[in-house]
Amino acid sequence: MRYFIDLTLAQMGFWITWALIPIVVEIIPSLISAMRLLRQSKHLKQLEAPAKLPFISIIVPVYNSEATLFSCLQSINDSTYPNRNMQIVLADNQSTDDSFGAYARAQNHFNLNMQLMRTAQGKAKALNGAIYQCIGTYVINIDSDGVLEKHALMNMVLQFENDIDLAALTGTILTQRSQIKRTKSRWLRFLQKTEYFEYAQAFLSGRTIESNKNELFTMSGAFSAFRKSTLVDTFMYNTDTVGEDTDMTFQVRQRLKQKVMLCANAIFYIEPLASLEQLYKQRQRWMRVSWKFLRNTCTSTPRWAISSTIFWCAA
Template sequence: MIEIWLERILAFGLFWGIWLMVPLLVDVSTAMVYFISFLNNRKQKVEKKEELFFFPYVTVIIPVHNSADTLGHCLDSIARQTYPRESIQVICVNNGSEDESFDIFQRFQYRHPEMSVMWSSLERAGKSIALNAGVYSGHGSYMMNVDSDTWLDPDAILNVVRVFEKDPSLAAATGSIRVDKKLGEGSSFIDMINYCEVIEYIVAFDIGRRYQDLKNSIFTLSGAFSVFRRDIILQTFLYQTRTVSEDTDLTFNIRQAIEAGEGRIGFISDAIAYVEPIENLSRLYSQRLRWQRGEMEVTGLYYEKIPGIFGALFDFVGRILISDHTLAFSRLAWTFLLPFLFFLGYPLPTIVVAMIGMYICYIILESCTFYIAYKGSAPEFQKELQKIWWIILFMPIYRYLVYWFRLAGIIAALTEEKSWKTQNPVMQLQSILQAYAGELKEEISKRRQVNS
């Protein structure tokens, strides 16, 4: 009798253990890499920042499209920089704005006559075109792109120039992006989504990008805030419109341009920029779908031959594709097959216990992630993070939601034409039903005319 029970327990453990480990495998391995990177960073001695005695000219390019609500904040953050204002050139490139963005710019120009600021308008709308126009118009040794809904930490430009001047091999770099959200002041569903974003961005940039910097494997120079040596970016095709992820496309283009030399693409952790939190699920869906689709499109352009499974493990792009693309479909099978086991005769309590067990595993994983984000933050921000420690319980749900949005990006890359703007699934379904209803009414009308 005991042997039978032991055999059942072993079979139960093996079967459900596999179910638990398959979807957790990539997440646990990623967390371990982040944690090891975090421990290595803590062991490293903090280097004393060198004083700058020469301040090279820096051109800040801001693409503007209906940015009246945020452009003023963005420009004011540049005016508050600790870097000398006389060494900063600001170029706002308007691409099809229909609001009061130009009025905001004029008021800023009037308040800061000591700064070199310029407004340029293009007949053809498009962020890539606007950024390229700014690059060609700029005179700085360093070209910095900043989105109009992004604002810089006061030391951002100074810290960027320090790193570039110290490391001549650095061809381009991305800064650390943070979500500008007051923590602990709200508890609505969108507030919880925003808190999850805060943790996600801290880990992705301050841990993930730092690890990529050490391995020289930066995948994307963030479109919200990145910096380039002028002579390097002019060797590329600049920003292109052939994908929905022009920043990732340019990153790969720069990597090709510097392969012959000793240049590298890096990450500057103390050059911080802040972005607005997502205001609704539709925006989150559109953003993550575009990111995932862009990843697929860019890798498809730059990989003439797709590496095999073992070759991909030794290539940083291959590892990212395995994580974000290949394993996405195994998670899809797991999602639908686990509930379906009930119809195959498995007891409902057993399935529920397995799902609860998986949720607990992810809670443990997210606790480790939160700890990394907490310990890697400044003391004053640690106090803010303490206010939302409970978000750990919601993080697995947020990750699962984002997974489905990213999966939609994979499907869109395979089935739909390129588009920077996307509708959420509800609006897409409404559009389809409305179009079908219109066709049905038209068909009924034609038949009535024939019968009459």
């Protein structure tokens, strides 16, 4: 009888411990950050618009984006940032579908200053090739499979213009709620809603904490921005790693000793997960990117940042 009591207590201790880990590592920091956000939102400093808005360059890496590229470019066109003040460079890295057709349709529909260039395969190579074509004060990267919230570009530029020490910004990534509502499968819709709140927690909580301490681990590959003057001082995007966004973040923050922040009100919407298999492959890729980068370069990274990054690195 004593054996079964000890075994029961041991099992209870094991499961209680594992129940406490997410509470301590994720839930409590999230609640603290949420309270900070609420307090900060009541005392937000109004950002001043410059007398003349700067010219910006937007890089859109394209790879088999026939189905999404038109919507992405439409979101840029519908932005509150004036079209005359932006240059759009589409970097097609060896697409095999009709991405060019989507680009051609956008040319006929939108009054945008766009150019399409062919690059070597790989997102990092596409970004590096496009950077040399950019003439804007700020260089903004967005993925071709998502859409910008209409105020996102303006909010990002205003944050740069009001902080001369700011070198780079990452936007907030959220899934498209309208697509979640249209999902017919209850199980998949539940999974997509969970994913939405996960992204909200990761960016509006986790990365807010990192940003306030100037310890942001990685900028989002889907939506990030740089001062052009900072970007040309880096070694450009690392083409030998799948974690090029994390590598670039550390180049700016550690090698150049410059400030990298989150722009919480610059939102980029991506498509929600389509299946459990896609979720598995996504998280497997994120884990591989995180561990590989941490093993190679991040011996001095704070432990709390490492634990957070394991889940949110590639978001």
